[in-house]
Amino acid sequence: MTTFVSRLKEENVDSLRELTGWRRTDYWDAGLSTADADFYMPLVRTFWEAGHPRIGEARDAARRLGHGIRVLAKIDRLSKKGDNPNDLRVLLCGTREQDLDKVAAQHTTPPETKDEATIGVSQDGRNRLVIRSTEPWLMDYIHGLPGVEPGNYDGLYEGLKKHVENRTQLTAPRRMIHILVNLHDLEMILRGDGEDILVRATDGTWRTGAELMEELLAGVGLATIVNARNEPMKQYRLKRYFTQAQRDMIAAVQHTCMDPDCKIPFSMCQADHLKAWAKGGETNLDNILMLCEYHNMKKRDGDVYYKGSDGRIYKRREFGPDVPCN
Template sequence: MGLQEYFAQLGRGVDLVAECSGLSAPDLEKMGASAQDAAELIGLHTIYFGPTPYSGKQRSAVNSARRNGHTLSTLHHIESFTRRVKEQRAAWNLRVELCATPSEQVTAVARRRLREMRAPREYCERVLLRQHPNGLATLTVTGNGLDMADAFRTIDHKRPGASFIARMLGKADAATTRTRVTTMVVLQLEDYGTILRRERDDVMVRTTSGAVITGAQLVERACANEGLVTIISRALGPVDLYRFERFASVKQRTMLAAEHPTCAWPGCNTPAERGQFHHLTPWSHGGETNVVNLVTLCSYHNGINEDDPNAPPRRGRLTRQGGTVVWQPPHTSR
């Protein structure tokens, strides 16, 4: 056989496999094949021409392999990937795709498909310690994402081991940096109305019902208690940003009731369960909705408390000093 004929035969990989029909490995060995080649040919014949519940996929794979001129080497290469797939249907789907893929792209396509088939790794809380020959060790801890992020922020990356151990032993000076998570809601302005003008620090919006309201009122009506809310116009882009985490959570209410079982105003005994939750630094002046800035007040005292922090309290106001909520009498400086 000349080289030209040899190379021509290489492109007939699937046809060479088909010619093994009715033959066994010993038969092929008698024809001069090595034991390994004989076993591999019989194996390929079983896959591409043997009985299978996926005969339609089998025919498709054979036709594609013939059309692409896949060699025996390429067919073996394809099978090195398909045998990694346990489920038969999925294996046949991969085989069909790889047979329809040019030989030079088989590896890339196969690896991509195998990655896609791989089940997502399940993570759980755990700790591992690996000792290294040079006296160092690696401690791997898997835990709550926010807690791990907080811990990571406290580590000095120039001396990670020493700083981590110092913190674990309570010898570190740096305060832990907490990761703040804030909900962001985006409102498409055109879904609610059109922008008319800007007044002071807000925008005026004409709603689809014809009413003119501020952007803050629009946000309050659309999605109260959602953290941060941004109004975006499809034509103008971002219009304004609003904080809207105004109301105390159930957990905060429980903590506040523990601090003040009754209204915190001096002399008032209205139970906390019938009270309201007041911002010491008013929400309108940037006060946060957290326990330090909240206090339990009855509806009456919540109404008369002077909210403007820059004005003298006409009827008194509550403030927090040194961790304790105190009443500031009228006509006194803060």
């Protein structure tokens, strides 16, 4: 293990120079795998072969900070998303590893998103319909299908099929959501000045302040007012499973799956114990962790989440600093 770690530490931007001119077959001849070739070839191209402007400055900066190959791969990926990749590459090569994501985000314009519906065909020949929308009507439609309710979408396909074949009617949607409003925005909404204010609900949808007032006056939905610190009340119970009331309250602060790389909305997440019930974890709001089905399974497989001394939830990483979840 010591030899392996030492070899990893020795790999740097100058190590890549030894691979200039190599084709995929050269990697195979050297006893390396296709995966190795796919990993190293783009890095060699970026840092030694392509002749990007300011690439010499980038290499010098990487040497000063002692960035290894894996860090350079992350820098290469982040810089390609930047508004000016060549300048961003130099900047990131001179940035500490733990600050790379933050610095890159400051120099990268997020891609524009729009509500849309697309149709495609999968490789196995099945048709595919994809709808992307933040407007409430879509979740209202889904929750009105037979066999579908918030948090349980196993019957979605059959519900859609029955509705299209005119074998069922939509039911009135039952919104198990919280609409999150801070106090400053609430004051403007109540004054009737909410047309330009957007508030988010825990099912991932957005509405204007004016639309929110219409829903509240119609008795639809549930609005939760949170302060700037986003602190919910505590509720301790001696049962293993979280109640719906506890799920409703935690929605005020955990709006989506708490994994830092996931944005699945609250209504499609599962309530789990931050500290496992089997290890003494209590069933209360301080110990609830909302995760989508995938990340909940990953947690059972060994992914670790914990609450730091600052009260925030973190995800432990095998390499590098732990990542805050909220």
